[in-house]
Amino acid sequence: MRALIIIAGLCLLALPADAQPASPVPSQTADAERSTLARQYLELAQPDLLNGRFEVNHTLAGFMMPRTMEEANLFIKKAPPSSSPISRIVYGQLKASLERGAQHIAPKLVDALVAVYARLLTVDELRAMIAFEEQPAQRAAEAASARASAHMQASFDAEGARWDEELKTGIIAPPSLPSLGDIETPAPNEAPPAPPASPIWDAIGAKQTAIYLATYSQLNRLWPEAAAVARADYCAHVRCSATDRQILTGLGQVFADPNNRV
Numbered sequence: 001m002r003a004l005i006i007i008a009g010l011c012l013l014a015l016p017a018d019a020q021p022a023s024p025v026p027s028q029t030a031d032a033e034r035s036t037l038a039r040q041y042l043e044l045a046q047p048d049l050l051n052g053r054f055e056v057n058h059t060l061a062g063f064m065m066p067r068t069m070e071e072a073n074l075f076i077k078k079a080p081p082s083s084s085p086i087s088r089i090v091y092g093q094l095k096a097s098l099e100r101g102a103q104h105i106a107p108k109l110v111d112a113l114v115a116v117y118a119r120l121l122t123v124d125e126l127r128a129m130i131a132f133e134e135q136p137a138q139r140a141a142e143a144a145s146a147r148a149s150a151h152m153q154a155s156f157d158a159e160g161a162r163w164d165e166e167l168k169t170g171i172i173a174p175p176s177l178p179s180l181g182d183i184e185t186p187a188p189n190e191a192p193p194a195p196p197a198s199p200i201w202d203a204i205g206a207k208q209t210a211i212y213l214a215t216y217s218q219l220n221r222l223w224p225e226a227a228a229v230a231r232a233d234y235c236a237h238v239r240c241s242a243t244d245r246q247i248l249t250g251l252g253q254v255f256a257d258p259n260n261r262v
Helices: 002-014 026-045 047-051 053-077 091-120 123-133 136-169 199-206 208-237 242-253
Strands: none
Touching: 026 047, 026 091, 026 123, 047 053, 047 091, 053 091, 053 136, 053 208, 053 242, 091 136, 091 208, 123 136, 123 199, 199 208, 208 242
């Protein structure tokens, strides 16, 4: 039997080019379909992950935590912002440079994330997820979440603008934190609908941890490259010390720990 299989294979290889099977093998077709559906799902459910806004905001949040603590420390000491390495970072330019870094890796990141979802989910699971995302109630809930996220980021940007002004004047104002009123709470009718109870959604739920970890693995792999582009761009606009470069390089590691969900 094994000899027959080998002979059959050799005969197939011996066929002229125009006699070879023209259609793709089923596994290739399935892979292509999963990739198409994965891209469609991500464009619906995770647009900020694909366009870099999530990565930039996540990185800025990682920067703002120690920056806010340092501001309080400098205020107590009555020291100028220029006396601290992290307080010397110009927030407005940092954000612009991170956005440039995100744009640089965007094509590779999109392909990597599509590959993650296509590898871990079946065609039927991806179709179910797309159908769920296309529901009007889910679209409304996603829109409310996006508004809340944008509103919160705007408050952070306002804080960053205040830091930049303090850096210019050398005078630190009393620190402030965003109030709870700055966070938009979705209306009751905008709450995300729950997926239907079914075996396919049970299977999807069982894969969420693997998807999350694989997504962070790709972000951790590619974001240092974005941070390197951001560092070069930032230092082309702002005079950088070796310490400044270390801080900017460190921001490329914000996805190293998947439990860091700032």
